[in-house]
Amino acid sequence: MDDTHLTQLGREVRGFASPDEAVLERVPNPQKAALYLARFTIPEFTSLCPVTGQPDFAHLVIDYAPGAWLIESKSLKLYLAAFRNHGAFHEDCTVAIGRRIVAVAEPQWLRIGGYWFPRGGIPIDVFWQSGAPPEGLWLPDQGVPAYRGRG
Numbered sequence: 001m002d003d004t005h006l007t008q009l010g011r012e013v014r015g016f017a018s019p020d021e022a023v024l025e026r027v028p029n030p031q032k033a034a035l036y037l038a039r040f041t042i043p044e045f046t047s048l049c050p051v052t053g054q055p056d057f058a059h060l061v062i063d064y065a066p067g068a069w070l071i072e073s074k075s076l077k078l079y080l081a082a083f084r085n086h087g088a089f090h091e092d093c094t095v096a097i098g099r100r101i102v103a104v105a106e107p108q109w110l111r112i113g114g115y116w117f118p119r120g121g122i123p124i125d126v127f128w129q130s131g132a133p134p135e136g137l138w139l140p141d142q143g144v145p146a147y148r149g150r151g
Contacts, residue, residue: 006072013074016082019096024104025075029066035108035137038070039063042080049119050087057117058090061142062101064110065134071105090116094126102130109133115144123147 006025016022042060049056060080064071079100083093094114102110111129125147133139 006075013078015078018086019079019082019100022079022082023075024079024100025072026069026105027072029068029070032066032068035065035134037063037065037137037139039140040071040073040076045080045083045114047083047093048085048087050089053087056090056119058093059115059144060094060097061113061115061144062098062110063112063139063142064101064105065108065137067106067108069105069107071101076101090114090119090124091126095128098128098130109137113142113144115147118147 006027040060040062042058042062045058045060047056047058048054080097086093088096094112097114098110098112101107101112107130109130109132111127111133114126116124116126
């Protein structure tokens with residue numbers, strides 16, 4: 001990927017058929033010397049059950065401590081929307097998203113919380129992080145309560 005060329009921001013983009021086809025882009029971090037946390041909250045994430053084809057719904061929270069790069073948010077939206085017709089288990093979706101962001105943005109640290117709504121009466125929450133957080137990084141609670149009829 002060209003480090004400064006954006007292919008989606010400011011342009012009409014139709015979206016992608018699958019997460020593998022989606023283009024996740026990064027931009028230079030003007031505050032790369034600062035240790036800080038950036039958060040993306042995705043309250044209406046959807047994918048498909050790989051067995052039944054029925055829709056699955058989650059509230060995702062992605063926290064990361066940027067290094068030299070930031071994730072470009074429009075490309076993130078298009079990447080996440082590509083999961084709407086993608087069949088995968090909750091664990092696979094959650095971890096794959098975290099790993100893809102790490103591969104593109106090379107953050108100092110990242111964690112993702114996938115708070116999935118019940119499938120078959122059982123909510124499944126999935127958490128992944130790239131490693132230990134940097135010393136001194138403020139880690140706020142992700143703000144999603146334990147399941148009691150999320151809403």
